[in-house]
Amino acid sequence: MKRNVRQRIDRIVLLLSLTGITCAGIVLAGLTRPETTTHLPQGPVYGASAAPLYDPPEDNRPDGNSWALYLVNALNPLDKDYAPTLEKVRGYQVDERIAAALEDMLADCEAAGLSPMICSAYRTQEKQESLFARQVEKQKAAGLGEAAAVTAAASVVAKPGTSEHQTGLAVDLCAKDYQLLDEGQEDTPEYQWLCANCAEYGFIVRYPDGKSDVTGVIYEPWHFRYVGRAAAREIMADGLCLEEYLSRA
Ligand SMILES: [Zn+2]
Numbered sequence: 530m531k532r533n534v535r536q537r538i539d540r541i542v543l544l545l546s547l548t549g550i551t552c553a554g555i556v557l558a559g560l561t562r563p564e565t566t567t568h569l570p571q572g573p574v575y576g577a578s579a580a581p582l583y584d585p586p587e588d589n590r591p592d593g594n595s596w597a598l599y600l601v602n603a604l605n606p607l608d609k610d611y612a613p614t615l616e617k618v619r620g621y622q623v624d625e626r627i628a629a630a631l632e633d634m635l636a637d638c639e640a641a642g643l644s645p646m647i648c649s650a651y652r653t654q655e656k657q658e659s660l661f662a663r664q665v666e667k668q669k670a671a672g673l674g675e676a677a678a679v680t681a682a683a684s685v686v687a688k689p690g691t692s693e694h695q696t697g698l699a700v701d702l703c704a705k706d707y708q709l710l711d712e713g714q715e716d717t718p719e720y721q722w723l724c725a726n727c728a729e730y731g732f733i734v735r736y737p738d739g740k741s742d743v744t745g746v747i748y749e750p751w752h753f754r755y756v757g758r759a760a761a762r763e764i765m766a767d768g769l770c771l772e773e774y775l776s777r778a
């Protein structure tokens with residue numbers, strides 16, 4: 530029993546050291562190694578449930594062809610006939626292959642005393658078209674001409690056919706008491722926990738701060754993308770975006 534406790538604490542310390550690099554604001558101070566208690570340290574660490582970590586079915590060494598590493602961005606539109614099999618997690622549809630990992634991550638975040646929620650998940654082409662059109666109108670109302678409005682809209686909402694949400698592999702997650710999808714999300718304990726732990730469930734912060742010139746998308750501390758655990762660990766530990774990872778692999 531004592532040995533199990535020590536192993537668990539060691540695992541938490543390892544996770545913190547792996548993930549702390551890329552997540553500003555994580556407080557490592559005060560972390561102790563109790564010998565006789567199973568209490569876990571407070572803060573954004575792996576959940577208190579101590580359940581086995583999700584083991585993704587495809588957790589192989591990524592070769593760029595894995596379904597979990599499907600790259601969709603402005604330059605790499607979705608295959609027209611791409612049609613993931615969907616499964617609902619907390620009322621939202623996602624690719625069925627990531628459903629268990631997503632549910633485990635949310636449940637463990639809750640077990641750590643936090644309140645994460647899904648704001649957006651799988652979107653159809655039609656839904657993306659309507660979101661994009663609405664954003665173009667917003668930009669035009671702010672005074673931009675048609676072409677400039679389309680360009681400005683594309684930096685906020687992906688053009689239809691180029692959104693990761695159409696893959697079913699991405700979700701927008703927010704704190705229940707801060708449901709705005711803006712940079713303030715990064716200050717919530719929910720985001721900090723997710724940022725620190727998402728890689729262990731196979732997820733990454735897909736559009737990190739300072740990578741807009743590579744991703745073509747603004748910093749989004751709410752958009753999480755499933756890539757499989759091996760890739761996620763490397764991406765989060767090294768502070769990469771998916772494009773950089775795939776060009777490295
Ligand atoms: Zn998103």
